[in-house]
Amino acid sequence: MKIRLTHQRSTTQDLSIMVDLLRASTTITVALDNFERIIPARSVDEALKISKEIGGLLAGERGGETIKGFIGNSPLQIQNYKGKTLILTTSNGTRILKSLRSKALIGSLINARAVARAAVELANDEIEIIMAGVNGRFAIEDFLTAGEIIYYLRDFQLDEFAKAAMIAAHDKRIVDEMILTSNSALKLKKLGFFEDVKFSIQRNISNNVPIYDRKLIKKYKI
Secondary structure (H helix, E strand, O other): OEEEEEEOOOOOOOEEEEEOHHHHHHHHHHHOOOEEEEEEOOOHHHHHHHHHHHOOEEEEEEOOEEOOOOEOOOOOHHHHOOEEEEEEEOOOHHHHHHHOOOEEEEEOOOOHHHHHHHHHHHOOOEEEEEEOOEOOEOOHHHHHHHHHHHHOOOOOEEOHHHHHHHHHOOOHHHHHHHHHOOHHHHHHHHOOOHHHHHHHOOOOOOOOOEEEOOOOEEEOOO
16 A cells, blocks of 8 residues: 655545645534534635535635635534534635545544554555645645545555654644644734644544545545
8 A cells, every 4th residue: 555645636546545634624523513414615605505405514614714604614513503414614724625536535634543543444556645735835733634544554665754744743742733823824913813723732532534436525434
């Protein structure tokens, strides 16, 4: 099994793990406790159209700020809601998901072990971990989260980028400090969402593994 790490662009047609720690990956993982399915939307207009056609709770952000008339892309806020369908649009994570050609799982720190285990079950010979980043730019929190997931895949053939991420994620104290002081975290702090950041750095508190089939996200049954 080959393990590759990439930024934004996917090349595999086997299995991907999309990582957008702050906050789409974490919000999606938590939401599957209370929603049967999540439909990612590329744009606000697409989300509104889906809601009009089939119903569902609207959630999303642009630049970290909650979209007017939606609930936030917040793992803490989403715990207060439940239903059949959540429609989610975010600046980075849902955009990356919509671009993938492969089966895709969604990984975060809160489900790192579970998502790695599921990936091994589902992949044929390649697992590609994709860092969502922020508006095309590298985001350290996604790199370190990828490293945590890769730790559970360390017995396979890692490319050098994957090895670097795993080594970088080795020291939990330093990782937490780097995430809490990252550009993304500081922006969320200014917007009043720093509790989301602190929630997101917890390790392996969820066994939910979100799986995306190019239409919707459901919980993978391990």
